[in-house]
Amino acid sequence: MKVIKRLTILMLIALLAISMTACGGTTSNMSGSKFTTVYYYHPISPGAPKNPYNATGNSFTSFDKMQLAWSANSATDLNKFYPGLAEKWSANSDGTTATVEIQPKAKWSNGKPVTANDVKTSMAIAFTQGTAQSFSLGSVKVLSQKKVELSQLPGAKYNMFLHDLLQQTVVPDFQYGKLLPKNIWALIDQSLYSGKDKAKAAQAKKAQEQITKLGKSITTFAPKTDISAGPFVLKRLNPGEAYLVKNKYFYASEKVKVGSVSLRNYTGNQQIWNYLTSGQLDAAPFTAMPQNVLDNIVKTKGNQKVVSPTYVAASLAFDQKFYPYGNVNVRKALAYVIDRKAVQKVAEPVVGKPSKYTDGIVDSVAGKWIDASTRSKMDTYDLNLKKATAMLQKEGFKKTNGKWVMPNGKPWTMDIYVVNGFSDWIQGGKVISSQLTNFGIDAKPTIVSSFAQYQADLAAQKYAVGFWLDSLGASMYTSFGRIYGMPDGYNVVGGKLTYSDQKDKTKGNWVGIPQNLKLSAGEKVNPGKLTYQLNQMKVDEQRPNVQKLALATNEYVPLIEIWDYIHVQFVNNNRFTNFPVKDEGLMNNMPGVWMSMGYVTPKSSK
CATH class of the missing domain: 3.10.105.10 (Dipeptide-binding Protein; Domain 3)
Structure with a gap:
């Protein structure tokens, strides 16, 4: 039962980051509108490709790596989401088909529009990574440049279909489409056969093997430049940090008040504790710590503890x-x-x-x-x-x-x-x-x-x-x-x-x-x-x-x-204000999501 899908695994790793220990890092100029935090989904790896499908790829969720929508982490409504690249979405009465409409102004960081073809290509790649199968995706139909329809396998009735597909990574067709064979959807259809016909079953196994092999080659793809549809685009990185600058083509660019982001690398809690006690982070993720460390962190000027529900x-x-x-x-x-x-x-x-x-x-x-x-x-x-x-x-x-x-x-x-x-x-x-x-x-x-x-x-x-x-x-x-x-x-x-x-x-x-x-x-x-x-x-x-x-x-x-x-995280009000601390669902997302919705405002320098 593929309960732990890629996105769910990313959530898991974020939670597991609460229980790690220390490493070294880099210091950065904290002035201006540069927002500094740590990225906890994976290490920053110089030399690794700018590829969201690579396990150590330099692609950063909510900043330059985008999804159709962002979960509100509701315990009673699993389909409650904040908009991402999708402006709106709907599902039929039994939840087996979803229609997604892309943000009208959504563009990639090179100025090209984000289209339904990008979503279709991204879903084909999801099959090569084994994630699309886990939520019973069967087909993707482009309805217009900005509208796409996604359906479950015939006979399937997975009640988290909409929940899972909205959290899939979206990449540009013009950059990743060339990695897929022209018959990719025919291969996908063949691979999904589960009947008793021996010839079709053999064909399905062969197609599955081809798709798995294709998935491995996609993870090694190394784009020359970071093409982002998010609020930021990767400018440079070193072993200590990734530095991203505002993406002028982002669909809600006018809401993003932060000019740049420094994502500090780390391998454990000790380093985050040191950053927090010295007031170097504008936000910090869910982090394990003893009571004396917490006491020191909250004593630091500007630091604010934020508590929200978690389910683990x-x-x-x-x-x-x-x-x-x-x-x-x-x-x-x-x-x-x-x-x-x-x-x-x-x-x-x-x-x-x-x-x-x-x-x-x-x-x-x-x-x-x-x-x-x-x-x-x-x-x-x-x-x-x-x-x-x-x-x-x-x-x-x-x-x-x-x-x-x-x-x-x-x-x-x-x-x-x-x-x-x-x-x-x-x-x-x-x-x-x-x-x-x-x-x-x-x-x-x-x-x-x-x-x-x-x-x-x-x-x-x-x-x-x-x-x-x-x-x-x-x-x-x-x-x-x-x-x-x-x-x-x-x-x-x-x-x-x-x-x-x-x-x-x-x-x-x-x-x-x-x-x-x-x-x-x-x-x-x-x-x-x-x-x-x-x-x-x-x-x-x-x-x-x-x-x-x-x-x-x-x-x-x-x-x-x-x-x-218990979900305990931190924000610092010395350099920025207007954090979404009263919106638990939004706070449980990464800071790039906050910024895309108009939160996080730099304090004017004196």
Whole structure:
């Protein structure tokens, strides 16, 4: 189940940037209307192409890299957006077809108009990157120079279709169209076949291989110049910063009061803390920090803390293929051993709250979905070492000389995998390891070199226990898909749900929970199917599935939710004013979006 699409992944990386450590940078002249912040989606990489499809490409979301629209991050209306390159949009009654009208004045930074052909080419490229398939895009029809119609695959009914397509990157056809073969849409049509005709299935596989190969070549494309449809265009960069200047052809240029932007490079929180405490940043993203650092930051003249909702939790997850974690009572016992409040207090004291329940949803959203009757059936898994001991003993575990021995006669040891630079995960891993060791399980945090490597190793079933982000996003589909989607072997191919068990290590199933679970009330459920159904239901129809999924998560504990994140960011009013601090949805976007809507005004120099 491709729940984590490219754009959602970008959101994830932005959230993960809260948990990284330090590096060096550069200083810049802070005078005039140059706005200084940090770019947290990827490092600034001199020599990397100015290409938004390259993992380290020098393309910067909201500044020069543009989307059709920007999410308002609403927990109740997933299709609430702020305009981007799209002036307006609409969908048919069942949400399977969307019509998008491009901003009439939208132009690229060389003066050429942004057209429907640019959108069509961008969507073709999205197929080569594997993102268009994830929201069941089937066809793109140009209606006029500034109007385009996008439809789902016949038979598909993905309820986040509009939500996902509006967040796709748009690139110029005159620059990227030449990278695509003339028959690209015929290839796409062939690749989407999912029927039983063997000849067509073989043709589809061949087309998919061609498209995948094409996607790799597109990521290496290195344009000579940055062609931007955003409020800024890249002027120069070095290892410490990217410098962008105002794009005079931007469709809302008159609203942009900032003359230039300096995006400071960084690899972790320590550097952002230093920037903030010295008053060098005009805005800073969601950033993990201890209380003493926060106190120093807010003491700095001009700094203002801004708090807004976020929809993500940190959890300790299990690969049930590994002994003894396939035993649900073992996982429950561990939940009783871990003191979540103590872990959060050390690991994420400023931007975290202890999770009240392990249910697959952050607490701030759960109240909208889980009624009192359902909640009364759930265990809070509060710290209870006696209960944990009794459960393990009942399962055949024995304690000898203060150490737990598993039923197979081997001592119980545990590596808790975390990612290098993710300081909150590392600190959380240390505290949990200490708690488990004190309980009699020899545990230690084990650090993986990078998040990319971590995800690959998880998918390859290399870790028994490790940190994971769940409850990702306001959508219940994406929230539960973090457990019962791709990580549990479920995927959507050709608009149909498929499942792969853990015997095939190439399909990414590292959770390994049984397909069918029996709830305490006696009902049998398939969490993967229930999650998939959410993407076809309207929001007001989803509650029964959500309640069952929350109960299944609480009763079978595929992971232990440790803390919910709180979105804390900063602005500085010394050089600029008029930040959108009262608009939570807008603040959760990057500063280029604020500026394109008329916010952020330089203070007059004296």
